[in-house]
Amino acid sequence: MKIAVPREKEIGEMRVALVPDIVSRLTKKGFQVLVETGAGEAAHFHDQNYIDAGAEIITDTKQLWQEADILVKVAPPGEFDGEAEINSLRPGSILISFLDPLRNPENILKIAQRQITAFSMELIPRTSRAQSMDALSSQANIAGHKATLLAAAHLPRMFPMMTTAAGTIPPAKVLVLGAGVAGLQAIATARRLGAVVEAFDIRPTVKEEVQSVGAKFIDIPLQEETNAGGGYAKEVSNNTQEVIRQVLTEHIKKADVVITTAQVQGKKAPLLVTEDMIAQMKRGSVIVDLAAEQGGNCAHTEAGKDVQYHGVTIIGPVNLPASLPIDSSQMYSKNLQTLVQYLVKDGEIELNFDDDIIDSACVTHAGEIRNSRIKDLLPSQESSVISY
Amino acid sequence: MKIAVPREKEIGEMRVALVPDIVSRLTKKGFQVLVETGAGEAAHFHDQNYIDAGAEIITDTKQLWQEADILVKVAPPGEFDGEAEINSLRPGSILISFLDPLRNPENILKIAQRQITAFSMELIPRTSRAQSMDALSSQANIAGHKATLLAAAHLPRMFPMMTTAAGTIPPAKVLVLGAGVAGLQAIATARRLGAVVEAFDIRPTVKEEVQSVGAKFIDIPLQEETNAGGGYAKEVSNNTQEVIRQVLTEHIKKADVVITTAQVQGKKAPLLVTEDMIAQMKRGSVIVDLAAEQGGNCAHTEAGKDVQYHGVTIIGPVNLPASLPIDSSQMYSKNLQTLVQYLVKDGEIELNFDDDIIDSACVTHAGEIRNSRIKDLLPSQESSVISY
CATH class of the missing domain: 3.40.50.720 (NAD(P)-binding Rossmann-like Domain)
Structure with a gap:
């Protein structure tokens, strides 16, 4: 054969x-x-x-x-x-x-x-x-890892805490949105590099996995079913999306890096980070939008480009596993x-x-x-x- | 005032x-x-x-x-x-x-x-x-850290070992030449990312420091004084340089990443990696030459450029702390x-x-x-x- x-x-x-x-x-x-x-x-x-x-x-x-x-x-x-x-x-x-x-x-x-x-x-x-x-998973592992490396390469500060004779540099704060295979690997790599990591996923069932790779899980009580099974999230109502955005805004403000990985199979990716939320971020912060090819989780994401908005770099990588x-x-x-x-x-x-x-x-x-x-x-x- | x-x-x-x-x-x-x-x-x-x-x-x-x-x-x-x-x-x-x-x-x-x-x-x-x-040290810390991030961003494979359902990916092999402040920090970051790291410095006194950040020290017995004091190495004879190159060739062949940081204060940087040594490296390997601005530790290094030679990417970064x-x-x-x-x-x-x-x-x-x-x-x- x-x-x-x-x-x-x-x-x-x-x-x-x-x-x-x-x-x-x-x-x-x-x-x-x-x-x-x-x-x-x-x-x-x-x-x-x-x-x-x-x-x-x-x-x-x-x-x-x-x-x-x-x-x-x-x-x-x-x-x-x-x-x-x-x-x-x-x-x-x-x-x-x-x-x-x-x-x-x-x-x-x-x-x-x-x-x-x-x-x-x-x-x-x-x-x-x-x-x-499961090739989606094997490739998502790689994409998640590389997403964090891209963020680290673009951030104007270091990930690890450093205690030196010239003072102490605090660790970078990383927020990962979407804790599927890519999100978990992005967390793991950010933790390896010494960042303090928070993560959110609309499926509360992944909380333990998030914690097991060293991140703090952001709990947002939701009123509807969010799990589509098979490792996928369900598309949720506009109302629920709004509740999520309100809570996340406070976390995004404090983050140095936001990595978004939310995808709904066969549909356009949900908008998690609005223009208004980006405008409230610290200047010099970096967003890596792994959903860029599916329309993006962030306002201003462009697949294949690095976009600057309000002093924030929004990276929309394409086919990261190929890198x-x-x-x-x-x-x-x-x-x-x-x-x-x-x-x-x-x-x-x-x-x-x-x-x-x-x-x-x-x-x-x-x-x-x-x-x-x-x-x-x-x-x-x-x-x-x-x-x- | x-x-x-x-x-x-x-x-x-x-x-x-x-x-x-x-x-x-x-x-x-x-x-x-x-x-x-x-x-x-x-x-x-x-x-x-x-x-x-x-x-x-x-x-x-x-x-x-x-x-x-x-x-x-x-x-x-x-x-x-x-x-x-x-x-x-x-x-x-x-x-x-x-x-x-x-x-x-x-x-x-x-x-x-x-x-x-x-x-x-x-x-x-x-x-x-x-x-x-000591600003040279504080900035060298940052340069060493970023050198490893640059290598990780350019290498066509991951640094950490990964054991997944799709098999086990071995860790990347990193070789750091010159174990001053920048070299030690480059080692530390490579270790954080899960690489297996070897290091060499002509000052045998730094062996313990190298080991304390998790790398294997390559011992090469030398016949002359190599320590200039103050954290600097002395310029050594051509004969000694040749002995070093012969031993290092075997280690360079196996490395996925080579990071070079050897500088002699006020002089052109010593050539550690010759054209012939690069040609023996694995294709897809990456060299980051932190001495690029002082003339480079590698053949083909160009300050401010990424050079391709024999399938190896030679990165000659300029002013890394500024990044x-x-x-x-x-x-x-x-x-x-x-x-x-x-x-x-x-x-x-x-x-x-x-x-x-x-x-x-x-x-x-x-x-x-x-x-x-x-x-x-x-x-x-x-x-x-x-x-x-």
Whole structure:
């Protein structure tokens, strides 16, 4: 069975789907691994490393896609030089990648129409059984860590308390909004660097996790259900959002750094930090908005830019995991390896749709979109027409 | 007695000589403090903060310099709009600043000719009595901390070990060359972030300090004296340098990050990492060369630039303390406050040249250059001519 690893062509995507170490494990299990020349370069893995791991280097992009039984990717397949990448993939083959299905349902439709069986890594369920395939979590870990490093690199003061002959420098105050995987890792890194950290999440259930990584949890009693399950928060009413903002304003005023990570799956990110709240912050403070690509948690956030407002720097990073491509590729590869070995039994692909992992992550099969939330986003006539 | 705080006009200098907190302490001691409008802006201290601390805001730059009994500065006085700043300073007044005297002896000559009593903060002796005035150390602390943050922000992998469902990411390997104040702080921050750290210094006496901040000391037996005293290393023979490079090559090969901090006072920095050694490093590795402004410890270092060579990023930062202006100004202010209060007894300036602190730091007085090392750098006829 042939697993193909293409070179990522998306601008700024430095990751590679499989690192040599994982290729080596897969070839030892009997898989044939094809790697497009230069696929690992941006992540500092070289063709020779892949050859040493037992892979075959393919220079012709189309050939690589055509030969794949399973094609593994990082970014959703796109169009380059006027040609859609998936048109080079054989009907009946398997595609495993981040597919951003809720924001890009048309792409999923095209994949279905091409008769490709596609797995969306975003839809791996957040269960303990699927933990080792959970790429959203593995990449969020990295994003959270880097968010704090970005804040530390931009803040005009240090994070740690320092007691020196020239007096004592107090520790920086960091506020993390949203305590999912990224938020918890942002807290952990800020604590490592010696900051005093507070955190808030609308799911009161995460209080203990927040405390266990060394932050103070901000308790705000709310009158509605806020947990959507699976590690996600529910969208809450405007009234509740207003209550939250009022309490947070007092904490934001005192913070040197605010890191926001609040996302509602498939929807625009909630606005947590308003223009008015930013204006009350200390000058020189830094906001890192990890929801920048989903519309942002802060007023004035611009994805891919550092914005100055009222003396506050608002950083809207894009694809942070790609900025640590060695580790993010390593972890993503491990997620893919586990999923591939889960799908393939004795050299044959087994698709048991009664299995919740497969049922949840497999978005297209046999010409159909399998996920009703994705279908609902498409005009009804389109999603039912299966052409090939 | 009037202490004047000018706005720093050097490009990239974000620090201010006195922060409002220290101004407040000085005004309470009976000093009159004059602050040039906007002097603290780049460090996020505002005119109103200075007014609240008891300072008077002066809008006319020349007036500020002329009124000063003691003028405190960060960067050496320079020439702006065709006029030398020191020409606005009254003969007989006191100037306290970094003066970079060994690299810029002509400037010291001009200050002497202007009959100004100048204290060079670089020349505060590194004794325990003078510790709280030691601005080189206070600023080196900050530079060392930031050097590690820069490395972490540029490295394509994380510093901490991470054990996750997607496998274990090993910690980054950091090598620090030169274990003075900056080097020790770079080690401490790298350890905080979870890296495995090794360090080397040609002064074997610092081994214990290196170990106490959590790094492994690389022992290289050397055949000559390497300690110049006062926290400085001596310049060593080419032969010894070659021995060191041979041992270090093996350690550099394995490192993800190399931070170099080796300086020899008043001389070009020693070359520790050659082109050949860089070429043997792992691709994606990062070097931060804190000696960039003194010519660099690495081949290919360029002050103020990030250079790519053989897949290695070589960062040559300039004036790192200025990138954390809140804390660096705070610590520098404290150093200045201590020195000012040391010089002024009952409202009068007392210059006791039998005191080693005053003797060492005071570079010009009564029209003369007091320091023989600075004098030796000037053509002999010039340094003896005192004109005013």
